[in-house]
Amino acid sequence: MKNTITLHDLSFEKFITKTNVQHAVNGVAVRLNEDYRGKCPVFLTVLNGAFLFSSELIKKFDHDCELSFIKVASYEGTQQSDEIHTVMGAEPSLKGRDVIVVEDIVDSGNTVETIIKILKDEEVASFTIATLLYKPEAYKKPYKIDYIGLEVPNDFVVGYGLDYNGLGRNLTSIYKLKESTMTNLVLFGPPGAGKGTQAEVLKEKYNLVHISTGDVFRYNIKNATELGTLAKSYIDKGQLVPDSVTIKMLNAEVEKNADAKGFIFDGFPRTEAQAEALAVLLASKNTGVSGMVALEVDDEVLVQRLLERGKTSGRADDADEAVIRNRIKVYYAETAILKGFYEKQDKYHGVDGVGTVSEITDRLSKVIDTL
Ligand code: AMP
Numbered sequence: 331m332k333n334t335i336t337l338h339d340l341s342f343e344k345f346i347t348k349t350n351v352q353h354a355v356n357g358v359a360v361r362l363n364e365d366y367r368g369k370c371p372v373f374l375t376v377l378n379g380a381f382l383f384s385s386e387l388i389k390k391f392d393h394d395c396e397l398s399f400i401k402v403a404s405y406e407g408t409q410q411s412d413e414i415h416t417v418m419g420a421e422p423s424l425k426g427r428d429v430i431v432v433e434d435i436v437d438s439g440n441t442v443e444t445i446i447k448i449l450k451d452e453e454v455a456s457f458t459i460a461t462l463l464y465k466p467e468a469y470k471k472p473y474k475i476d477y478i479g480l481e482v483p484n485d486f487v488v489g490y491g492l493d494y495n496g497l498g499r500n501l502t503s504i505y506k507l508k509e510s511t512m513t514n515l516v517l518f519g520p521p522g523a524g525k526g527t528q529a530e531v532l533k534e535k536y537n538l539v540h541i542s543t544g545d546v547f548r549y550n551i552k553n554a555t556e557l558g559t560l561a562k563s564y565i566d567k568g569q570l571v572p573d574s575v576t577i578k579m580l581n582a583e584v585e586k587n588a589d590a591k592g593f594i595f596d597g598f599p600r601t602e603a604q605a606e607a608l609a610v611l612l613a614s615k616n617t618g619v620s621g622m623v624a625l626e627v628d629d630e631v632l633v634q635r636l637l638e639r640g641k642t643s644g645r646a647d648d649a650d651e652a653v654i655r656n657r658i659k660v661y662y663a664e665t666a667i668l669k670g671f672y673e674k675q676d677k678y679h680g681v682d683g684v685g686t687v688s689e690i691t692d693r694l695s696k697v698i699d700t701l
Contacts, residue, residue, distance in 0.1 A: 337497040339613040342488055342505035351490055354479030358460055359390035361477055370394040371428040377401040379434035382491035383462040402441055424452045433461040434491045439471030510617035513592035519625035520661040522632040523683045529596045531691050539587045542596040568647055568656035577607040600665045620701040622672040623694055625683030
């Protein structure tokens with residue numbers, strides 16, 4: 331079976347092989363056979379995750395036993411929530427029985443705690459907990475976990491009954507979430523805010539790949555490519571190039587730098603559709619936008635800066651005050667809504683964009699160092 335798999339939007343890497351899972355199941359079965367000799371316990375399987383483990387365990391159990399099932403819910407996505415509710419209770423009554431609770435994984439212990447309360451209310455004769463996986467770093471409860479297949483670190487795992495939003499239960503090995511160490515900055519601000527200047531400094535400082543969509547378009551225009559010809563008509567008027575064109579180009583630029591430690595996106599995203607496309611692209615690499623850092627500069631300062639730059643930059647869209655004002659207008663009409671988009675995710679960081687280059691770099695770095 332493959333070493334890396336994708337479930338929904340996330341990638342997982344193989345963590346415990348099928349053979350090692352089988353060893354773990356056997357180990358628990360051997361101990362249960364010893365400890366429950368002469369008894370007729372009830373295996374209480376915690377659905378849905380433990381069904382695979384319990385079916386194998388029960389087949390290896392040599393004495394009489396009965397089966398029962400209970401269903402509680404706790405996980406949402408990859409985060410465990412503290413609230414646990416019973417979806418389906420154990421039938422028939424467990425009163426006076428020796429119960430073996432079968433769990434797929436014990437992490438915070440919230441589920442175990444809920445089930446122990448239920449067992450005590452039911453007045454069982456005795457109970458033990460058998461789990462395939464146990465996360466000692468995450469476990470916060472005082473109850474003894476009697477039978478442990480394998481101890482695992484505090485990673486999100488799927489396979490062999492465990493799922494990520496419904497998928498992955500049928501995998502015979504266990505996989506863990508691939509962690510990303512990338513830093514991806516969206517450098518934001520109106521035209522002339524100094525994004526390009528700062529990006530040049532920050533890319534060296536943080537070892538990131540700088541992608542300026544404006545620069546890529548200008549390169550294409552200069553080389554008279556098909557993309558350049560298409561983009562030129564929009565750029566000359568200070569309008570945005572259509573999303574479909576820009577997103578395709580951005581994806582290609584990111585793919586060209588598959589080994590990057592992270593990116594500085596300069597001039598992208600400029601619309602909500604672009605922001606959503608960026609989230610999808612980065613999710614496919616198990617990463618996301620670390621933060622949007624926005625340079626805040628007054629409009630009139632921007633116009634003056636751009637007219638000044640126009641004297642030497644050779645950019646037609648910098649030379650004409652009407653085009654400059656249109657670019658600023660487009661920024662506020664179409665682009666500034668992205669502030670709200672990232673604010674909702676707690677990822678927006680505004681920085682004063684007036685001062686010397688190094689003063690502004692210092693302000694940006696203070697934010698970046700916290701991401
Ligand atoms: P810039 O160098 O970032 O000021 O971009 C110059 C011009 O390129 C803009 O005025 C747009 O016409 C075009 N452009 C750059 N990035 C984008 C983008 N993300 N979406 C649409 N058009 C863009």
